[in-house]
Amino acid sequence: MGLTLSHxxxxxxxxxxxxxxxxxxxxATPVTLHAPSLWTGERWSRRLFEDPSWHWDxxxxxxxxxxxxxxxxxxxxxxxxxxxxxMGDIPAGSFVWLDEHTSMVSPGLLFVQMASVLQxxxxxxxxxxLCGNFTRDAHDPRNGxxxxxxxxxxxxxxxxxxxxxxxxxxxLRVARRAAKLVAGNALSAPEAVIAAMCALPVAQNGYxxxxxxxxxxxxxxxxxxxxxxxxxxxxxxxPIAPVGFNYDGQDHLDLNALAEATLKKVG
Numbered sequence: 001m002g003l004t005l006s007h008x009x010x011x012x013x014x015x016x017x018x019x020x021x022x023x024x025x026x027x028a029t030p031v032t033l034h035a036p037s038l039w040t041g042e043r044w045s046r047r048l049f050e051d052p053s054w055h056w057d058x059x060x061x062x063x064x065x066x067x068x069x070x071x072x073x074x075x076x077x078x079x080x081x082x083x084x085x086x087m088g089d090i091p092a093g094s095f096v097w098l099d100e101h102t103s104m105v106s107p108g109l110l111f112v113q114m115a116s117v118l119q120x121x122x123x124x125x126x127x128x129x130l131c132g133n134f135t136r137d138a139h140d141p142r143n144g145x146x147x148x149x150x151x152x153x154x155x156x157x158x159x160x161x162x163x164x165x166x167x168x169x170x171x172l173r174v175a176r177r178a179a180k181l182v183a184g185n186a187l188s189a190p191e192a193v194i195a196a197m198c199a200l201p202v203a204q205n206g207y208x209x210x211x212x213x214x215x216x217x218x219x220x221x222x223x224x225x226x227x228x229x230x231x232x233x234x235x236x237x238x239p240i241a242p243v244g245f246n247y248d249g250q251d252h253l254d255l256n257a258l259a260e261a262t263l264k265k266v267g
Contacts, residue, residue, distance in 0.1 A: 001039050068085075121200055131154060155184050
């Protein structure tokens, strides 16, 4: 059996891989898109997906498996599978190997596909997740556990290059707009939300600050002896001024000591 996961099914698979600590960006092997195939004598049925060799979610009529095909004639004839035709100019590396039965769309193509599914702000947040060092739970992305310290699935620069190189894909225009607001290297889900709110325009309920920069080392001075460099790593650097801030300052700076010193000086 062979299928290429796409849309929500690919996102679920990608999140599972990242939760398991898999470095998708560096370990995934690019493959070409093949037509869906069945084992000899089999048909598309739920029993097929309940086989132990199938490592992904078991589809049902109300929650079908999303797959991509090169043309409609290849689509599996079953209510268990929702097929999407792969139209347009698809850049190289848009499909990656999962296991002996399954491949999936790359993070770049996934981002474009989800542009036709998610609201704009949610798409931007997905970009922060794909380009950040955290990932959400596959089955409960809103309230489920979030894993941090995972490798990025794609860098923000690679994401923008992908959406610019593709053409004719459904959702591409929205994906290009959203990719411009995605910054890489978000270390956690809260940090991604704050950065996205800064970047989103006011019309999208954001602050309209523009694309911020996350966790960049800022050199502040250099000691004369030993040439030891001193630096800080602000959570967020603003694009409109040489200003950065930390959204949880207690872990970065002794705010209580600063407050006490200020009160003593005023007093």
